[in-house]
Amino acid sequence: MLQAAYVYHPDSLNYVFRRDHPFDQRRLVMTMELLEQVQALPENVIHIPSQPLNEQLLQRVHIPEYIETVKQLSLASPAEPYLSQAGQYGLDYDETPFFKGMHQSAAAIAAGSVYAAELVMSGKAEHALHLGGGLHHALPQKGAGFCIYNDASIAIRHIRDHYGARVLYIDTDVHHGDGVELSFYTDPEVFTYSIHETGKFLFPGTGRVEERGAGEGFGCTINVPVEPYTEDDSWLECFSTVLQQVLECARPDVIVSQHGCDAHALDPLSHIHCSMRIYREMPKLIHQAAHDFCNGRWVALGGGGYDIWRVVPRAWSLLWLEMSQHAILSEIDRHPLLALPPAWLARWQQESPVPLPDTWLDDVSRWEPMPRRSEITERNRHICELAASYLK
Template identity: 45%
Template structure:
């Protein structure tokens, strides 16, 4: 029987682990999976295991020399002087045991999701273990070793001859994916992110529009620090609707970093759980309107792994299944995890109305974001 949606998951995703105190912690994947199971909205026949991506598949984007360096690093046989050339062994991306195998599984998870959708096994597929959008052809960056989204896009182009729209709502610019397809007219990238003025990686300006035949297929909307729900959602909806109408893709791939939330310790935006309900809702609607429902979603950033990420990523699956969740979170889930959490877990799906003090520059920030949005979409309307 065909499922409308499939959930790619393995407890082995937790093997992608830099250290106990590193901000990137994939326990958030386990927390999300457990929350959905506790809600009784995720059945065993909807879960599919990820496969390990082959070296050839990883080499669709990454240099073979880099793949070898990752393998050697994970075995402890890569000299530190060589590792630094590949962005390995840095503060952001420390070396850990078997890092190639752990990274290849995340890539394989996204490819598993792609194959499920492109072969008609499901309309939608979710791999919250993926979304590592900072990885480059020959270099690790920003907690990302292999760039599963870039590999998946190139895989879809070659295997399924697909035109792909990639939409990234992580607070950090989706630089690795943008540059991988910067001169490619069959891939359109849209990134809505906090301005790089104070935030890694510092790219994603509105003038980054593509190159050569790919000119006009790269869209960036860098929003101001302290942007709130209303402005965030306006920027997201307007840009997504205009870009998909312009590009008319065969499939949508969304990267769902949850680090735009007010609680996130690494960013400076003021988005609440309302936006993380809205983000997949619009993606779902537009997938059915333009792509016969074909939608693959991956995870991404999100560094308040206890209070924010499980609620935000659960929303993607709930939307795929046309389910609604309001009111209290399951008590058993809170009981199970509270003793491990350094913070008090939220009791409800939505945030309190007084999540933060009113922001005095709200109108100024909103107007600035509107102007940025207009300028970023100028190439479509003219």
Template identity: 60%
Template sequence: MSQHAVYVYHPDETLYRFNDTHPFDQERLLLTGDLLRKAGALDDSQIVTPTKAGERDLLLVHTPEYVEAVKRLSEPHPSEEAVRDAERFGLNTDDTPYFAGMHDVTLQIVGGSIEAAEAVMSGMTDHALHLGGGLHHAMPNKGAGFCVYNDASVAIAYIRARYGVKVLYVDTDVHHGDGVQWSFYHDPNVCTLSFHETGKYLFPGTGAANERGEGEGYGMCVNVPVEPYTEDESWMEGFDEALDRVVRFFKPDVIVSQHGCDAHALDPLAHVHCSTRIYVDMPRTIHRLAHRYCGGRWIALGGGGYDIWRVVPRAWSFVWLAMTEHPLLDRIEREPDLPLPADWLAAWADKSPVELPTTWLDPTDLWTPMPRRREIVESNRRAREIALMYVPK
């Protein structure tokens, strides 16, 4: 191996922007990269600059008709016909409105996830992180949930087509990873594990425990929904059990994980009440299992996360620190009050509309415990038991 981990990033990924008031804000990529640099955890030698995906790559997952619709709506002034078709392709909603240049910039994002996959599968590195990716809601023929093309699905399809190995997809976003699930719902060689807030109350409304795959893919889809106001201990109890059992059962050759960090209590678009602690623990669990069962092969992507100032930079930094086994992560564990780099706080404080956190971990001892904690924990255990009923212990 020439490197233990690579950080895949292209500056053009920040151009994935629907409008000035949209909650999906890729400035979080700049905030995270700057935090890692100022913490002494990222340098230029670790960064890989990806090329754009080709349209043939998109067609591994997306229909030609959908790709053509995206291209037409990417023009500075789309035709009337293209605009009329936008609704049919899911590209005229408040969540996913079409914007000029979206085809090219999303090709760049897809290219980053393919680059990360190739870096790991070729043996160039054990692990690869592409935080610009993780657009997990896009369907083969439709955009949805802030996602135009599904880079996670394309990267998995690329791995399957080129290397023919078994892929475990692990989705930690608070919203169900529906686009990836449906793309591989019949495939016995792709197992999807999504850990998310129940769809009873949250977009996209799917991800029930009885969605298990179909045909040859039956049993290769595992959904573990949790109740609103779930806290750290219950979240991690379920995550650790589910991932450990699924990995041992499926025996993947590579793990592709999506790291939405919107299960945090401060995220405005969901109802789960976790802290930064789970974002330390989850990548550590994935990292350990990747080395134990997959020869270390681990590709990690970004995802949701809409408190871009107080949550995303810290949560995403922990993925990279876990990948690189950086000593800072152990120090954070030993010193829960360890401060964030002063120069990072100084650089961003005036730009942030909210007061920035000053420590790597949240001071959860000062948080008010959630009411109904016991009932929530028990409900999560019952749901997990149903979700894992066909997965051996």
């Protein structure tokens, strides 16, 4: 059995809305090249899915009318009435506009996440990472938030249908994992735990602590919406405290986690002020949880992250280094300002519009502290206490 498998579907690079769109798949290439530079990505751990996405599985998450509309809008010259009804399915806005080949690339991403789940559940790998996945905003009947098909929900559906396993879905993206929550809102065998910036100020506007599931799934939805300008200590305090209680309650057979890295202070689409430290610590906590509760079974997906130059490659590389327990991790822990590979910096600085950071973690001693830090921390603690009280 492989300790960790790195799933990569080349067709995911075709998931491109337009040249100036914030969802930029160069981040996948940059991450792989960074890992290769530190000898953390040997060929034997890279898995390329060979099977297309099962249409019946896709229909377990998305309604047929939506799927057909996606397919028709993927053509070079879409026909009426599909053009006129694109808005009905969330596909005619600047946020998630339709594009040629949309169905094929979105289906490839979903196939990658299902493949990662299958590697873990079949026992071929203890952990599996699919950074192309994590498109958690897609709803059963529409696209949203840069997401066409909800690959996380599709992978979880595969796990439930084929293995009957109890799933804990952990969402660390700064935006609420609304699509996955909705997919399993009434399912008592799928717990969803999302930490995110409060929807009072940020898309998608959901993820209140009072959202707890419904019917038989009541109590299986856990949300921790934190205040804008939350920093590392408060974010990690909230995440770790509630995570432990969620684990005790959920008792999962497998963890599926989403690792959007847009809670960083440099991300242009949110208001959280965290550093690279949280992207070192959260995977470590989830990794330990997988071994404590799931016999190591852990499927990790990518997600948001819109500073592709200074944040995403480092954050996602740290995730893989944790999953694979690469030796460089101990060096980073001893020397947080360990330098990034000069060859990688030289390669990508040529394209980057901003100076690239040259260390694995951030030198936060140079950052100005956020005003209202104590007030923000106390508000977040109150939300954590409320979320935890709902689990009792």
